[in-house]
Amino acid sequence: MASLRLDLPVLQNWDCHNCGGCCKQHLIEITDVERDRILAQGWTAADGIPDGQPVIEKMSGWFGRPQWRLSHQADGGCVFLDERGLCRIHAKFGEAAKPLACRIYPYAFHPAGKSVAVSLRFSCPSVVKNAGRTMTAQQAEIRRLAESVVPKDVEERQPPQINAVERLDWRDFHQCVEALDGTLADAAGTRTPLLVRLLRAVEWTGLVGMSKFDKLKGERLGDFLNIIQEAALADVPALPQTLEEPTRLGRLYFRLLVAQYARKDTAADLKAGWIGRWRLLSAIWKFSRGRGDAPPLQSVFKPVPFATFEAPFGPLTAEQDEILTRYLRVKVQGLHFCGPAYYDVPFVEGFHSLALVIPVTLWLARWLAASSGRSQWTTDDVIQALTIADHHHGYSPALGQYAARRRVHMLTAAGDLPRLITWYGR
Numbered sequence: 223m224a225s226l227r228l229d230l231p232v233l234q235n236w237d238c239h240n241c242g243g244c245c246k247q248h249l250i251e252i253t254d255v256e257r258d259r260i261l262a263q264g265w266t267a268a269d270g271i272p273d274g275q276p277v278i279e280k281m282s283g284w285f286g287r288p289q290w291r292l293s294h295q296a297d298g299g300c301v302f303l304d305e306r307g308l309c310r311i312h313a314k315f316g317e318a319a320k321p322l323a324c325r326i327y328p329y330a331f332h333p334a335g336k337s338v339a340v341s342l343r344f345s346c347p348s349v350v351k352n353a354g355r356t357m358t359a360q361q362a363e364i365r366r367l368a369e370s371v372v373p374k375d376v377e378e379r380q381p382p383q384i385n386a387v388e389r390l391d392w393r394d395f396h397q398c399v400e401a402l403d404g405t406l407a408d409a410a411g412t413r414t415p416l417l418v419r420l421l422r423a424v425e426w427t428g429l430v431g432m433s434k435f436d437k438l439k440g441e442r443l444g445d446f447l448n449i450i451q452e453a454a455l456a457d458v459p460a461l462p463q464t465l466e467e468p469t470r471l472g473r474l475y476f477r478l479l480v481a482q483y484a485r486k487d488t489a490a491d492l493k494a495g496w497i498g499r500w501r502l503l504s505a506i507w508k509f510s511r512g513r514g515d516a517p518p519l520q521s522v523f524k525p526v527p528f529a530t531f532e533a534p535f536g537p538l539t540a541e542q543d544e545i546l547t548r549y550l551r552v553k554v555q556g557l558h559f560c561g562p563a564y565y566d567v568p569f570v571e572g573f574h575s576l577a578l579v580i581p582v583t584l585w586l587a588r589w590l591a592a593s594s595g596r597s598q599w600t601t602d603d604v605i606q607a608l609t610i611a612d613h614h615h616g617y618s619p620a621l622g623q624y625a626a627r628r629r630v631h632m633l634t635a636a637g638d639l640p641r642l643i644t645w646y647g648r
């Protein structure tokens with residue numbers, strides 16, 4: 223690959239702060255080559271790996287072909303994570319000896335025509351906190367990582383569809399992405415709250431979902447995007463004075479979505495087998511009823527009455543607004559919300575799924591606050607809730623299944639998406 227052009231999310235900073243969170247949260251799948259390399263490293267009790275503990279486990283693979291992942295300790299942490307939260311492979315053999323998935327995290331790379339869009343996973347707390355060096359300062363390192371994962375034919379990849387039926391060329395697709403980023407940014411420094419900007423974006427992308435693009439190309443598309451953005455600006459000047467509650471059905475679909483985001487699928491959960499699956503099914507049943515207490519889907523949550531989540535816990539502070547704005551903009555700029563980054567869904571559906579992460583996050587922030595006996599969320603609650611939600615967004619197979627996609631479609635078609643944003647944003 224001659225020279226890979228990267229589109230960096232320049233509003234984001236990051237450095238690893240060795241919190242070890244990623245090594246406790248994720249199941250690390252490895253290739254045959256990585257398996258052979260790790261086995262050849264000859265790990266023993268002298269390195270801190272308990273006697274008899276395998277470092278690699280077999281997963282069920284497609285068509286009988288074995289797949290592998292790193293083993294986990296009893297607390298769910300990777301077998302190579304030491305007591306100080308550091309990686310034993312990195313310490314003994316250097317960064318290059320680690321599995322590729324570990325070296326890449328939290329970066330994500332997506333085809334963007336003649337360039338590659340770089341995004342970050344907000345399941346990493348340092349990403350959410352914007353803690354570290356700028357992306358520009360790390361460009362050489364990011365390029366090295368990108369070159370190790372981006373396929374050689376990346377420039378041949380088509381853009382994601384724009385809506386359910388049409389696909390634009392890359393130049394026009396980028397026009398739509400830039401317009402979306404422009405709506406989400408508080409570019410003019412007007413201090414318009416994120417929720418208002420998000421409602422505007424939901425409104426005009428809904429029109430993109432219904433539009434035909436055979437005659438809307440190039441400059442005409444630019445004019446069309448300007449018109450619908452201005453219409454959304456006029457329609458949503460501020461948050462509505464009188465809040466409209468989500469419908470009953472909208473709440474049901476939304477709770478089921480929240481249950482998907484609140485899950486924790488660690489190695490220990492997978493090993494729980496039928497008992498684990500039964501526990502999960504029973505929790506989902508309770509989420510669908512929405513009565514009594516919300517069953518804790520991971521240890522950070524306590525049983526809290528469903529009615530609690532309907533009370534106001536906000537509003538968002540300027541700091542929380544900045545975190546959630548940056549989240550949405552990094553995902554949009556990094557094309558981390560549609561196409562290959564998000565179950566191959568079109569631009570409009572992908573953005574509506576991304577917009578739903580905001581009420582999901584604020585629902586989870588309520589749960590964290592209420593679990594500690596508080597009736598208002600803090601910035602730490604919002605940060606933790608976003609790391610939990612983004613862990614799944616685009617990565618949990620359940621969210622890409624027909625039922626989950628249909629729920630997103632129903633929520634937008636019934637007008638519940640804006641209601642959920644304002645109701646749980648308060």
Ligand code: SF4
Pocket residue numbers: 244245250292300301302303304308309310311312320321324
């Ligand atoms: S191999 Fe190292 S970096 Fe990867 S999950 Fe395990 S401890 Fe973390």
